[in-house]
Amino acid sequence: MVEEHGRSGRPRSERARTAVLNAVDDLLVEVGYAALTMKGIAERAGVGRQTVYRWWSNKAEVLYEASAIDARKELSVPLSGDPARDFTAYLDALVKFLAHSDAGAAYRALVGEAQHDTAVAALLSSGDILGESATKVVEPALDASGSDLSVEQATALLVGPPFFHILSGRSVESIDTRRLAEEFTRVLVARRRQDRGATAGR
């Protein structure tokens, strides 16, 4: 990929860009999301404030760019071919991400902000980190199962319970990922067995 920018003028400083992203990473851990400010980011990065505003319009955007790669990495699990095993592995990764990782804390903060800031909501929708990662695990099994659930519905069934558990402040220890994976598997399979019958009334 060739280096290209709007024609002439000084090119964007890669040094400044990475300094900002690192500063956000550090500050999120040190002071938390609430105390994270554009001013603080710029000062920590040793960068002018205008430079931050030039490339990101608010702290959510910086944070998103700074944590999205880590998030995707942490939510990526190798597929074994055994659905139940893969679901369990994914749920383990998901719980670890949401409840214990820095990138997960950033993600939770962004989801929180998105509840009352449409710009942040759009940002999160543009790269649906949780949805994409879950889809990779769910889609193959869903196709094989013959279930009539949409991928979206299926991922919500898989991701929803632990997501709710953690975001609503319940204890992480009481999440039984193996059991959740089992129940999810059963839902997919059950659907196949009842092709003609139970859902006829709908």
Add this chain to the structure above:
Amino acid sequence: MVEEHGRSGRPRSERARTAVLNAVDDLLVEVGYAALTMKGIAERAGVGRQTVYRWWSNKAEVLYEASAIDARKELSVPLSGDPARDFTAYLDALVKFLAHSDAGAAYRALVGEAQHDTAVAALLSSGDILGESATKVVEPALDASGSDLSVEQATALLVGPPFFHILSGRSVESIDTRRLAEEFTRVLVARRRQDRGATAGR
């Protein structure tokens, strides 16, 4: 319970209290959570700022007190005795609450804030609105089903999918509450049929 206040001194003004709660209700709808400020609340209520700070330590507390009653009311559904029907009714109420009501918008904002503010997290935990309302619907059916799921696990299975769907910004229309209720019912029942067998490997 007798009206009692710390012995001497002017008693708390009920007029001021309700003015503040009403102001918060109004302002949330008018300007949104982000633009909701303690200063703005006080001014709208025609109340001194000190008076607001005296009884609530931040906007989350005021908002919680102002919306909790509405929230509980909106999430309360009469039980018919037919689990599947009750689950559907509850999920309908839940979706309507989370996605369309003012109290639900307040609740989502508070859940968001709780992700990076432990005080708000504690506040929400102190009166677990979603958990309590779901428990009323889930517990009777769970007891009758003989399933070994804990109430907490079961409510997460019921509430999690739509909760995730809405908070992660997916379209509300694609939520099929009847289908979710069905699957949830199946999970409870399935467990009973397999008392000896499927879960033995755990």
Add this chain to the structure above:
Amino acid sequence: MVEEHGRSGRPRSERARTAVLNAVDDLLVEVGYAALTMKGIAERAGVGRQTVYRWWSNKAEVLYEASAIDARKELSVPLSGDPARDFTAYLDALVKFLAHSDAGAAYRALVGEAQHDTAVAALLSSGDILGESATKVVEPALDASGSDLSVEQATALLVGPPFFHILSGRSVESIDTRRLAEEFTRVLVARRRQDRGATAGR
């Protein structure tokens, strides 16, 4: 003197009155005039705020009542009959009062406040502490000298120089009270010698 008050009702509490005056005395020394507040006075005195406001309308009034007696005492010097000696004694007392005593600090603060608060100005005029004390020393000598200066003019000549010196922040050490007394004496005497002559042109 008989205890009298407006007819019926609870009589004024002498305990509260002295507690307030003592509190003001203490607080002036401890925190200074700027940090002296009606609230602070009431709390320090263990008295309701309304009680303070009932009897004094602002901190200047309380301070005036609390320090006027001390002030008068500190500025009262016994007359010897020798004008120069009496003037020196008075000036010594004046300098000590203005520059070093607590009552003097209170007086200076009140004079300061009087520059932009007519209520305080009226309060100070009502009991002209400096004028009265100076008059006691100046008037006898003035009468004896036969000078045509008014008492007011003469006191200003005596009190003015050290008053200006201290209130304008000059070093107290450079005040030579003996010399000031001498010059003042000379002014009184000189006037007599020139009854016919120098002032004819006026």
Add this chain to the structure above:
Amino acid sequence: MVEEHGRSGRPRSERARTAVLNAVDDLLVEVGYAALTMKGIAERAGVGRQTVYRWWSNKAEVLYEASAIDARKELSVPLSGDPARDFTAYLDALVKFLAHSDAGAAYRALVGEAQHDTAVAALLSSGDILGESATKVVEPALDASGSDLSVEQATALLVGPPFFHILSGRSVESIDTRRLAEEFTRVLVARRRQDRGATAGR
């Protein structure tokens, strides 16, 4: 002197500076010193509060900068060479300044504040407006007279009486500047006549 600012960064706005100084001038006349607030100054000047605080630490500093130039101008009198005439002219200017001018009201307020605020006291000492202006009139005559009074002592003798008169709230009309100038002249001269003699006892 070259315009220099700390190297980089946006330079100080002269527009904001003069707007603040003008606002203070106006507000002092309109609302008085007591009701003069940093908030009010900023709003009147159409300037952010931070901008005011950035360059002046309290209202006294702003007021000092805003009125010092006027004060110096009002207290500057041309010298005729005739001491008595110059003293009278100076005293007239002084009385007019202290009792009737806006800059004088500001000065009196600052002197008042200085009685209980060491920062203001230091500010006034740093540019001794009254002392400097008086010195210009006193020093030449003092040198010529051969009196052993220090300049400081002599200025206190000249300035003190009207200063005391006005700041202690006495009527301005009863100040006889011609007479005060005469007496002051006499003090200087008297000293010369008694080089050997009267002061020997000291």
Add this chain to the structure above:
DNA sequence: TAGTAATCGAGACGGTACGTCTTGTCTTGGA
């Protein structure tokens, strides 16, 4: 090689919420 133009760091700008403080008034129960 000079000119053009967008970048960079720094930091002042107008604006506004923060949470605290004091003001002077009011409303209790008790003396």
Add this chain to the structure above:
DNA sequence: TCCAAGACAAGACGTACCGTCTCGATTACTA
């Protein structure tokens, strides 16, 4: 009627951050 306690509406305090702006100083591409 007074008193202590303390809540009330009002509004200034000094600080923090917002997003914009204006500097001088780089750093490329373009002519």
